[in-house]
Amino acid sequence: MTDSYPQSSVPTDWNEFATRMNEQFFQAMEKNMEAQAEFVEQWSDAVESGDFGDGMQFGDSMEGYKRAYEAWMDAAEQMVDRANDSMEGEDVEFEEFRDIWLNTANKAFKEVMNTTAFAAWTGSSVGQMLEMQQQADEAAEETLHQLGFATEGDVTEIGDRLVELERRQHAVEAKLDRVLEHLEE
Known part of the structure; x- marks a missing residue:
């Protein structure tokens, strides 16, 4: 195949190569689906809790999610195209599939993170975290007092x-x- 594979990992026949390629493709698709499901679940929780503020913020958020979703669909198309290229005999590195998903994840999360809703949610989360930290500090100080420290x-x-x-x-x-x-x- 190519010199980038160690000699022991070069597939010995087409069936082994296709099986390995299919396994990696389906693993990548499964991870993509899990990431999308987690994202949609968190997004849904945010919508239900009303963390979006006004309608403009909600619209901005939905637009960000739409762009992120489009990035994932583009990645799926790229994966199918590269898998087809491989089946037609083109030398496609396994790392290329990984890179497609990594680049897409970065792009999709960037689309979401650039929304006003994400900024509001982050601010709310940081505020809650700081409040919890203060409560933990107070509890620790009270415990130390009781122990005489x-x-x-x-x-x-x-x-x-x-x-x-x-x-x-x-x-x-x-x-x-x-x-x-x-x-x-």
Whole structure:
């Protein structure tokens, strides 16, 4: 076939080659279908939860999904064309099939990620994540307090108190210096 295959992996006959090609093609198609199903499920959840805001945002989102869907369909056509080319005797590398799907996934996700709905959903998700992080931090601090350990809040409070004591000490020293100067006169 080609020099890019190690000698031990070069198919010995057409049936083995076709079987291997078909297996990889169907695995790629299955992964594509799973990715699309996951995407549609998440998209559906977002629509049901009302994360799209106004109608303009919803329209933008649907347009992004449409472009992503078109990218997947183009990839499917490319896969069929390349599989046909292979069946007709053209030397088609297995990596080319993988590259078609990887490039398509990048393009499809880019189409979706460029929508205002995705930005709103991302912002909402980040907000929820930060809120959960704050709750987890509070729970961890409470647990550490119960176990008798110093927490970041405790250390910060001690630092603030030390700074305040230092400020007061400097103020007392300044007053004392003024009193001493006044007494020496």
